[in-house]
Amino acid sequence: MQEPLILAVPKGRILDEALPLLARVGIVPEAAFSDPASRALRFHTNSPAIDLIRVRAFDVATFVAHGAAQLGIVGSDVLAEFDYSELYAPVDLGIGHCRISVAEPADLAERDDPRGWSHVRIATKYPHITRAHFEARGVQAECVKLNGAMELAPVLGLAPRIVDLVSSGKTLKENGLVEVEVIAQVTSRLIVNRAAFKTRAGQVVPLVDGFRRAVA
Incomplete structure (x- = not known):
């Protein structure tokens, strides 16, 4: 059998x-x-x-x-x-259904324009997707690999921005973060x-x- x-x-x-x-x-x-x-x-x-x-x-x-x-x-x-x-x-x-998004602290987002980025430091469990996305825009992405608790990275100074899965956005909001760019629908x-x-x-x-x- x-x-x-x-x-x-x-x-x-x-x-x-x-x-x-x-x-x-x-x-x-x-x-x-x-x-x-x-x-x-x-x-x-x-x-x-x-x-x-x-x-x-x-x-x-x-x-x-x-x-x-x-x-x-x-x-x-x-x-x-x-x-x-x-x-x-x-x-x-x-x-x-969800999306892979770039997020950053709300106070940074108020004065920030993603179109002006030339180099970004990002905490993520998606280094390959993140680098490919930013390279296509001519932006150099320095990725800090994390497997979870991504939202802590900006708060504790590990990286000012994150790339993570977002569904409702509730977790981002509770940690003072906002989406500034959607990389892909999932x-x-x-x-x-x-x-x-x-x-x-x-x-x-x-x-x-x-x-x-x-x-x-």
Whole structure:
């Protein structure tokens, strides 16, 4: 019997939106998946042909790119940051809507014009996206890599500006920051390992088609 396909899903907000979509595809995780006390990371589903793993959003792309998982659900921000050639993203799932934005303290924004920047120091977990965005405008970006608590960087003098994911903007506002530029709109995608798409097409292709129908 062939090993089950592994579908990597991200922890957090996207997962809450993804679960109804998985149900429409016909994938229902075992009860332990929804148990907050469970420390398991791999779960069976109602289909013996599909298992789920739950990992950090940035790690979904890595697991799928390296073939440890055959499919995954991940934001287009992660795909743009890593740009793995081994990944194929056939379906925009239309969930996880947010944006990657540049933000700075409100008092700085009052006297600041992004069009006049020539060099910026920015705290971000997206150094690749940030540098590429500013290079396209002829601006040199010095990136300080952080994995979280981005909003603290301007307050504590680590960097005057940040590039981060924004959905409602509430966290920025609570920390005295405002958006001054949107780099990209973000949605979640279904991703597939390119090798698995060829070698396990009989299993993978119907699943991709199922996600297409669920989104449509």
